[in-house]
Amino acid sequence: xxxxxxxxxxxxxxxxxxxxxxxxxxxxxxxxxxxxxxxxxxxxxxxxxxxxxxxxxxxxxxxxxxxxxxxxxxxxxxxxxxxxxxxxxxxxxxxxxxxxxxxxxxxxxxxxxxxxxxxxxxxxxxxxxxxxxxxxxxx
Amino acid sequence: xxxxxxxxxxxxxxxxxxxxxxxxxxxxxxxxxxxxxxxxxxxxxxxxxxxxxxxxxxxxxxxxxxxxxxxxxxxxxxxxxxxxxxxxxxxxxxxxxxxxxxxxxxxxxxxxxxxxxxxxxxxxxxxxxxxxxxxxxxxxxxxxxxxxxxxxxxxxxxxxxxxxxxxxxxxxxxxxxxxxxxxxxxxxxxxxxxxxxxxxxxxxxxxxxxxxxxxxxxxxxxxxxxxxxxxxxxxxxxxxxxxxxxxxxxxxxxxxxxxxxxxxxxxxxxxxxxxxxxxxxxxxxxxxxxxxxxxxxxxxxxxxxxxxxxxxxxxxxxxxxxxxxxxxxxxx
Numbered sequence: 365x366x367x368x369x370x371x372x373x374x375x376x377x378x379x380x381x382x383x384x385x386x387x388x389x390x391x392x393x394x395x396x397x398x399x400x401x402x403x404x405x406x407x408x409x410x411x412x413x414x415x416x417x418x419x420x421x422x423x424x425x426x427x428x429x430x431x432x433x434x435x436x437x438x439x440x441x442x443x444x445x446x447x448x449x450x451x452x453x454x455x456x457x458x459x460x461x462x463x464x465x466x467x468x469x470x471x472x473x474x475x476x477x478x479x480x481x482x483x484x485x486x487x488x489x490x491x492x493x494x495x496x497x498x499x500x501x502x503x
Numbered sequence: 504x505x506x507x508x509x510x511x512x513x514x515x516x517x518x519x520x521x522x523x524x525x526x527x528x529x530x531x532x533x534x535x536x537x538x539x540x541x542x543x544x545x546x547x548x549x550x551x552x553x554x555x556x557x558x559x560x561x562x563x564x565x566x567x568x569x570x571x572x573x574x575x576x577x578x579x580x581x582x583x584x585x586x587x588x589x590x591x592x593x594x595x596x597x598x599x600x601x602x603x604x605x606x607x608x609x610x611x612x613x614x615x616x617x618x619x620x621x622x623x624x625x626x627x628x629x630x631x632x633x634x635x636x637x638x639x640x641x642x643x644x645x646x647x648x649x650x651x652x653x654x655x656x657x658x659x660x661x662x663x664x665x666x667x668x669x670x671x672x673x674x675x676x677x678x679x680x681x682x683x684x685x686x687x688x689x690x691x692x693x694x695x696x697x698x699x700x701x702x703x704x705x706x707x708x709x710x711x712x713x714x715x716x717x718x719x720x721x722x723x724x725x726x727x728x729x730x731x732x733x734x735x736x737x738x739x740x741x742x743x744x745x746x747x748x749x750x751x752x753x754x755x756x757x758x759x760x761x762x763x764x765x766x767x768x769x770x771x772x773x774x775x776x777x778x779x780x781x782x783x784x785x786x787x788x789x790x791x792x793x794x795x796x797x798x799x800x801x802x803x804x805x806x807x808x809x810x811x812x813x814x815x816x817x818x819x820x821x822x823x824x825x826x827x828x829x830x831x832x833x834x835x
Contacts, residue, residue, distance in 0.1 A: 374523070374527040375526075375527070375590070375615075375617075377523075396593055397593070399591065400586060400589060400591035400592060400593050401586070401588075401589045401591060402589065402591060403589045403590040403591045404591050405585075405591060405592045405594060405615045406591065406592065406593050406594065407594045407595075407597060407613050408593055408594065408595045408597070408598065409597045409598060410595075410597075410598040414604070416604065416605055417604040417605070420604060420605065421597055421604075423515055423516060423519055424515065424518075424519050424610055424611055424612055425519065425594075425597075425612065425613060426519035426520055426522060426523045453515075453516065454516050
């Protein structure tokens with residue numbers, strides 16, 4: 365066990381959700397399984413989630429991380445809405461990460477909106493786990 | 504405002520954070536449980552259990568909708584297994600809950616078993632207390648997909664629904680001890696599939712043979728209940744578990760299930776059985792707490808050197824494990 369893991373006392377809880385209308389959930393499922401194998405509790409909500417549903421699930425499940433998978437190209441519309449709903453629910457210290465097809469020029473816009481990391485195609489799941497472990501804020 | 508006030512006012516953020524503390528820091532959470540306890544004992548607790556893939560989550564969703572139509576507030580606890588290898592878990596029961604999103608009178612929480620056997624998480628009973636104190640009228644617990652021995656739900660729920668699906672087992676499965684014995688109500692879900700009459704017939708046969716069942720309480724061999732005067736057994740007609748056929752995906756048959764639950768609730772209240780069940784449940788809970796406490800006290804007193812020594816002796820066959828434990832527990 366490395367230093368970082370021993371610092372984390374509690375289980376990391378992650379919400380994995382697919383906002384919007386595209387139904388390609390294979391990537392989200394692969395990531396969900398990888399996070400499980402990384403020792404995290406993954407609440408998997410499936411496809412076609414509205415920003416309200418995602419923010420409500422994040423609230424009720426008291427997650428440390430929200431992972432969003434978007435392949436539809438609607439990220440610039442959906443993600444700021446989700447960030448706003450999370451804020452409304454008082455979830456200001458939740459780590460938000462995004463995966464999927466995001467053009468490089470959009471990444472700074474998402475980061476501006478509060479997204480901590482964007483993982484494109486080809487990202488190793490180990491890198492995602494490591495990023496979450498290093499950046500999660502647990503109270 | 505105190506955490507207790509927030510919980511009693513059903514503040515969603517406070518409830519969610521409190522559940523995490525119940526799961527992560529059970530000792531620190533004792534104080535709030537002490538404060539909450541006087542407010543508990545009001546909710547009606549339903550347990551849904553059954554093999555994986557029988558449609559429990561979908562049924563919970565349909566049932567929650569039916570109770571919402573009766574203007575009841577509902578809390579749902581869904582338990583899924585923790586991987587014994589990584590310690591992680593996939594909690595996938597919210598997928599089926601999409602129809603209920605945005606309703607402020609529903610609160611759902613997914614829990615991982617975190618190594619607890621018996622079909623529930625260690626903290627599930629405490630989360631029930633929390634929801635109860637917060638004023639949720641109906642609490643639905645969905646156990647992990649269970650086999651035959653995970654019957655912990657009996658000690659927690661007022662009504663236990665065992666969910667079956669056609670084609671899962673033959674008649675012999677139906678007469679084994681365990682899961683089927685704990686049912687107050689049976690559901691044969693996926694009733695649009697082949698093999699329904701066979702499954703229903705097998706359950707009916709088992710129930711016929713089971714007419715003289717006593718109150719279903721988990722019997723621990725040397726439990727606290729042996730120290731208490733035995734409660735007089737009511738000479739009332741025993742409850743006959745009905746068999747409901749449902750197709751949860753289309754909410755077909757849910758009204759029948761709802762009627763069966765209300766009938767069971769009424770039956771228990773009419774005959775004072777709810778009180779009796781509550782008493783058994785609390786004896787069981789006190790027993791668990793006592794064991795935990797005694798264990799903690801004991802372990803804090805064992806000198807590691809002595810333990811190490813005894814284990815070595817047992818390993819090298821100089822000593823048998825029975826004598827070793829006797830020496831460990833004997834304090835001059």
